[in-house]
Amino acid sequence: MVRLLIFLLVVGLAAWGLALLAEHPGQVVMTWQGVQVEVSLTVALLGVVALAIFVAIGWGIVRFVFRIPSLVALANRAWRRERGFAALSRGMIAVGSGDVRAARRHAGEAHKFLGAEPLTKLLRAQAAQLAGDRPAAVAAFNEMLDKDETHALGLRGLHVEARRSGDHDAALDYAARAHRHKALPWAGQAVLDDRAAHSDWSGALAAVETNSSAGLIDKPTANRWRAVLKTAIALEKAEREPQTALALAQEALKLAPGLEPAAALAGRLTGANGDHRRAAKIIEAAWERTPHPDLAAAYLRLRHGDSALDRLAKARALARIAPRDSESALTVGRAALEARDLAAARTALAPLVASDAPARPSIRACLLMADIAEAEGDSGLAREWLSRAARAPRDRAWVADSIVSDRWAPASPAGKIDAFVWRTPDERLSAPYEPPAPPRPAEVAPPPTSPTPPVLEARPVEMIEAAPAASESTPAPAPARTVASAAPPRVNGFDALKPPDDPGPHDAPARKGAYRFFSQG
Numbered sequence: 001m002v003r004l005l006i007f008l009l010v011v012g013l014a015a016w017g018l019a020l021l022a023e024h025p026g027q028v029v030m031t032w033q034g035v036q037v038e039v040s041l042t043v044a045l046l047g048v049v050a051l052a053i054f055v056a057i058g059w060g061i062v063r064f065v066f067r068i069p070s071l072v073a074l075a076n077r078a079w080r081r082e083r084g085f086a087a088l089s090r091g092m093i094a095v096g097s098g099d100v101r102a103a104r105r106h107a108g109e110a111h112k113f114l115g116a117e118p119l120t121k122l123l124r125a126q127a128a129q130l131a132g133d134r135p136a137a138v139a140a141f142n143e144m145l146d147k148d149e150t151h152a153l154g155l156r157g158l159h160v161e162a163r164r165s166g167d168h169d170a171a172l173d174y175a176a177r178a179h180r181h182k183a184l185p186w187a188g189q190a191v192l193d194d195r196a197a198h199s200d201w202s203g204a205l206a207a208v209e210t211n212s213s214a215g216l217i218d219k220p221t222a223n224r225w226r227a228v229l230k231t232a233i234a235l236e237k238a239e240r241e242p243q244t245a246l247a248l249a250q251e252a253l254k255l256a257p258g259l260e261p262a263a264a265l266a267g268r269l270t271g272a273n274g275d276h277r278r279a280a281k282i283i284e285a286a287w288e289r290t291p292h293p294d295l296a297a298a299y300l301r302l303r304h305g306d307s308a309l310d311r312l313a314k315a316r317a318l319a320r321i322a323p324r325d326s327e328s329a330l331t332v333g334r335a336a337l338e339a340r341d342l343a344a345a346r347t348a349l350a351p352l353v354a355s356d357a358p359a360r361p362s363i364r365a366c367l368l369m370a371d372i373a374e375a376e377g378d379s380g381l382a383r384e385w386l387s388r389a390a391r392a393p394r395d396r397a398w399v400a401d402s403i404v405s406d407r408w409a410p411a412s413p414a415g416k417i418d419a420f421v422w423r424t425p426d427e428r429l430s431a432p433y434e435p436p437a438p439p440r441p442a443e444v445a446p447p448p449t450s451p452t453p454p455v456l457e458a459r460p461v462e463m464i465e466a467a468p469a470a471s472e473s474t475p476a477p478a479p480a481r482t483v484a485s486a487a488p489p490r491v492n493g494f495d496a497l498k499p500p501d502d503p504g505p506h507d508a509p510a511r512k513g514a515y516r517f518f519s520q521g
Helices: 002-023 041-066 068-097 100-114 118-131 134-144 148-165 168-181 185-197 201-213 219-237 242-255 260-272 276-289 293-300 308-319 326-338 342-353 363-376 379-390 461-466 478-486 509-520
Strands: 027-032 035-040 397-400 403-405 421-423
Touching: 002 041, 027 041, 035 041, 041 068, 068 100, 068 118, 100 118, 118 134, 118 148, 134 148, 148 168, 148 185, 168 185, 185 201, 201 219, 219 242, 219 260, 242 260, 260 276, 260 293, 276 293, 276 308, 293 308, 293 326, 308 326, 326 342, 326 363, 342 363, 363 379
Parallel strands: none
Antiparallel strands: 027 035, 397 403, 397 421
């Protein structure tokens, strides 16, 4: 709209000027070398305009003639640049598709036409990495350090190459240099992982603060990592500086209320200061979130002078906070066993070991039942529970990076902070079974003392089937006695030395033959 108004204004002014000339015609007189020329004002103006156009055209022709060499050079540079960027595009595609020969060829062509272009250096480095030529890749990344625009890219590439070659010190140095140059996520994470892998919790905490202030870590993650690292520092200072450790544990609980190690440490140190009520509240709040054995141990031993019955009463009070969790039943059962209240221990564990329980009893439940049976003097039942424990599901533990640990750690062995999670480890479907060596004929096998029956000597099925059945009137042949003497007694179709629900090893061929022999006898 504005342009249209301006155009109309210009046209109006031109029309007004022409009209003015028409109404007031004038004369222009020009004298040159005695010749006098007299023309009207309109003709003079038209002559001036025509002369200006002629001069402009002439000057353009002369300027074009003199600029021919520069125009040719400009066209050549444009052609080379077009060829270079085409080679660069094809080289990137070759790198992405894994074509080593094409990547290197296009990298050379791009370098020929584009020279020291940043993308050309990157293509050369990636082509060298794809070909496994580490010296060439390192040289290409070192060239990037000369310019500010590619400095961080060069450090990133050198960091990756150093990690691939196993030079972790050099990799950390490159990451630290990049982190000082500019706040980059990979550099900050590399520095943080290195501090955590070397158990430098104070340095890791400083790295978290730096990354958080640079916006590389979101606020919830930063608070969680701060809590984990402060808990790690508190655990190290718990013995030498208990007050400092207590302050750090309390700060960690404010940042992450569900962090069990911080709650257990804070409760234990608060109880050591004599404030048992506050210590109990700290542990109870954490127990309501996640029941954990460390919390139970700290809760039951807040007062060093408590008797076993006092600890049993506290265990029952703690169990009422999370009555449906198996950890509550295990805590009450262990406390009742220590108080020698075996009936209460069995009652507490009944929901976990009952035949109609929703899940099989875990290893800790079976071992606790074995301890109860041992306390009652029933060694056979104790061995039965020990046998079930060998095949029972695993209890919850700290799991991180396929590593199962009974103790919490602030970082995994790889340096990943807050990697350990309290959960049930994954169960293996099967495990290799190695049967023990059979006893030598000259030795007499000792009586079995474990719930696992001895493995019989492997014999062909045809030989065992051909052997006559042993009886009191007819003595059995020697081979049959050898097999029968190694077999455990059977009650109601099951071995008496193992529980009825224990199927035994499935890959022992001698056991299959022995069972066929006993069924015939």
